[in-house]
Amino acid sequence: MTSTPIVAALIVAAGRGTRAGHGLPKQYRHVGTRPLIAHSVAIFADHPAVSTVRVVIEPADSDIYHRSVPASAALGAPVAGGATRQASVRAGLEALAAEAPDLVLIHDAARPFVSHAIIDRALAALGDPAVLAAVPGTPVVDTVKSVDADETVTGTPARAALRAIQTPQAFRFLPLLDAHRQAAAAVDFVATDDAAVMEWAGHAVRVFAGDPANVKLTYAQDFAAAERLMTGHAAMNDVRIGQGYDVHAFCPGDHVWLGGVRIDHDCGVLAHSDGDVVLHALTDALLGAISDGDIGSHFPPSDPQWRDASSDLFLAHAGARIAALGGQVGNVDITIVAEAPKVGPHRDAMRARIGAILGLAPERIAIKATTSEKMGFIGRREGLAALAVATVRLPGE
Known part of the structure; x- marks a missing residue:
């Protein structure tokens, strides 16, 4: 009889988000009626398959974090992040190691429109024991050009072979922890997401269907659009x-x-x-x-x-x-x-x-x-x- 896997969620919220303006780290800015970070934490904490949620924060943000995120039975103590996203995720994984989850979901706090449906798809993608890593992706609809330092086009990749990758990204816990430990010891290796860490370690990464609504808030205009989505009378009537x-x-x-x-x-x-x-x-x-x-x-x-x-x-x-x-x-x-x-x-x-x-x-x-x-x-x-x-x-x- 197959036992139900223990699932942990790790929400990355240690960045400064300076491109969003405003002065306050973007994860603590309000979208709708509550801070951006509270939206993502609530979705994962309330998912029936997720037993533990840990949030990686900048230690100096401890007070505002505790004011921003409601307590929850699934929510553990925040984890002090590192100088880079990669270091922050590794710190979160090390904090989870004592709990020994089978699977871990890594999510960026700046994606407040994550849903239970996409979490379900992430976990389903790991249903095959041979799959160690799975990430949500959406088809690229715009033509993509590669350019050089002078902004001169050097190539046009075929869109059919491209995917825009989102979070939550799903992994078997121990292989991801091992890959991050190896990457931390490497020289000049910097990854922008955890799938890249697994790729660097030699593991295959599966892509499952993402959600176009699961957008990442990066710039000031992104917050304005998110505010309209969350509070507009046409959408919330x-x-x-x-x-x-x-x-x-x-x-x-x-x-x-x-x-x-x-x-x-x-x-x-x-x-x-x-x-x-x-x-x-x-x-x-x-x-x-x-x-x-x-x-x-x-x-x-x-x-x-x-x-x-x-x-x-x-x-x-x-x-x-x-x-x-x-x-x-x-x-x-x-x-x-x-x-x-x-x-x-x-x-x-x-x-x-x-x-x-x-x-x-x-x-x-x-x-x-x-x-x-x-x-x-x-x-x-x-x-x-x-x-x-x-x-x-x-x-x-």
Whole structure:
């Protein structure tokens, strides 16, 4: 019986992206409602075949990285990149070595339109055990000329034999790691992609069907086009509304979690996870907007792995489910019902935390609080509740 391969995804995001302008490294610029890097991470983290996602970053970008990328159960700690793309990928592979995946997908963070379909094709291309490397490619539609230093044409390659290569590129892990280690010891060998490293090491590389929509954002005009694709009313006019509700009883303790913020209190809450009613209600609202079950169907309380889990993971998962459909969160509106603790002093911290998880600007996040006028279980200070409403935009006709 053939076992299911362990698949890791390595997202390369250590470059500076100076050709895109703006000053900020391009992977942290917003496209749509969240940073460019968050789009790619969400797609891979939410793919059912991918067990681990690692992102290679410039160490100096650690703070902005953590603000830009929501937490996810599949997402491991970022890896410090090197001086070149080739060195950065090797650093990522070395970091993955301890996890010993069977297959690895290498993807550039600057391709935000990657889809589950192209990931599926990448993995299917490695279905033949004899295939060590497979890359997505699209036919070249323009005539291509080779030129010399004076821009004089020296040749016209036949287009039928050419492919424009994209990412994610798929490899058997150990052969790719070995090829990168060999290449690192070589003199004057520089590769622009990982397929070239495998070719240099003497391995055949298979090409599978890419996706013309899976474009790489390099220049300022690329960001403008991507923004139109992600936010244009013609492409994102399927507007959904979801609602969510959660309630937890108080129990002995010294704090509660609300909106991803730890708040000192004279009791805790009785819950399987951290009992954050705000994030639980909001997670259900987002899942409801895309008709994708509820928090219990994705994270069953009967599953011990979610005991005491941070609710950040649940909300990030809902955001990733929306991203996998090509959608965007429009805004969220949350009401907390409690006699105590006081919400006002923590409101801005909650908005900031929710915004970081979903890649959503604070002005799109509303948090309100009320009491039950001393009526019912909330009025008797036996527990607290939260209600949430969210709008989501999906691609539509």
